[in-house]
Amino acid sequence: MSGSGPADETGAEAGYRPLLFSIAYGMTGSVGDAEDIVQDAFLRLTRARRAGTAIADQKAYLATAVTRLGIDHLRSARVRRETYVGDWLPEPVVVPAGEPGPAEHAELSDSLSMAFLVLLESLSPVERAVFMLREVFGYAYPDVAAATGKTEVNCRQIFARARQRIAAGRQERDGAPLPARRARGEELARRFFEAAAGGDMDALLGMLAPDVVFHGDGGGKAQAIAYPVTEPLRIARMLVGGFRRVMALGVSSSPAWVNGRPGAVMYDAEGRVAAVVGLDIDGGVVRAVHAVANPDKLGHLGPVSDVGLSAK
Known part of the structure; x- marks a missing residue:
């Protein structure tokens, strides 16, 4: 990741950060890596603009960049996790009781629990991206396909396989408000x-x-x-x-x-x-x-x- 200074952001684009952080964190299970991925996505947007590239939908561009950076990160992380000592858990996202928490975590889905993120480790990087975008964030299949670079038909097949694998390990959730x-x-x-x-x-x-x-x-x-x-x-x-x-x-x-x-x-x-x-x-x-x-x-x-x- 680049780790350089903040990218040029408009007020509207800065408002995308909570969603982008949630996608990146769901992909990586790491707060630091998620923040780096989001920053890198904004830097890519800035460079594209300076190069004269016309970008009609900045939110879609950023979500696609974050998803693909997350896939690349997971492919390299798999090797490191094979040699990890003991049980692997994601970095915790913590909000003190009674406080709203940092703004960048505001859209962190209730679905991204420790248990759920551990289950996602059983999926390949692309399966994880497809499943998370569709299941957690409710993306339509055309948008999932655009973000992952797969066809819509392929995304439907990937999601069906991933859902089958995840379902066996998921507990039924309390249906109360x-x-x-x-x-x-x-x-x-x-x-x-x-x-x-x-x-x-x-x-x-x-x-x-x-x-x-x-x-x-x-x-x-x-x-x-x-x-x-x-x-x-x-x-x-x-x-x-x-x-x-x-x-x-x-x-x-x-x-x-x-x-x-x-x-x-x-x-x-x-x-x-x-x-x-x-x-x-x-x-x-x-x-x-x-x-x-x-x-x-x-x-x-x-x-x-x-x-x-x-x-x-």
Whole structure:
């Protein structure tokens, strides 16, 4: 990515940034890479204009650039992820509880949860682009075809295959209105973290789904379970033990929304980010816990703690 200064943007084009960021983040699972891709797309638009190219639809041009840059990024990232140490999770997009969050994240779809982004990893780069544009952002097939460089017929076939592969791993979502889901999720998350910090095993077990799974991402650089953990009792014991250890080191938690789901940011005694924990809640229970402690994936949130490294 170019990483150079801001591209020339009109006010209308700057308004496209939230959508463009959401597409790029959905493609890459990385906040930093998504921001770089969006900036690169605007730079390409600026260069095209200076070269005298007539661009009738700037929004479509930018969305196409972001999609194709995302496909290229994923093709190179696949090699790196094959050698990734432990469980891979996306970089968390965090909004403190009760705050609207950064403007560039305003259109980040409720569908781009940690669990959903992990499922998207099973798709090829082009499948991921087609599926996400169609399923998450509601693009019509002609627009999906234009953005990916495929034919409309091909996009329909790609989407059907991708949807079939993703459907098997997706949980049914709570059909209640979003405000109601958020309120219930916040309350359950509050009780969840209180029980974990207080060592209340019975309360924790009552909040975990029978098929709950725990994913931890330390990237080989921070203390984390290197493989998915299942079974409610194992997860509850692990959570209670983990909270006991980090609290002894001065770590505390603050409620937050993580990729559109309730969760918490863990801070050390100096206020540095130690980890981010997101909860996938449905049907009044926690179906998945996603804990990101890899320091490389936390830097966009502020100064990063070394407490996870020293606790190894």
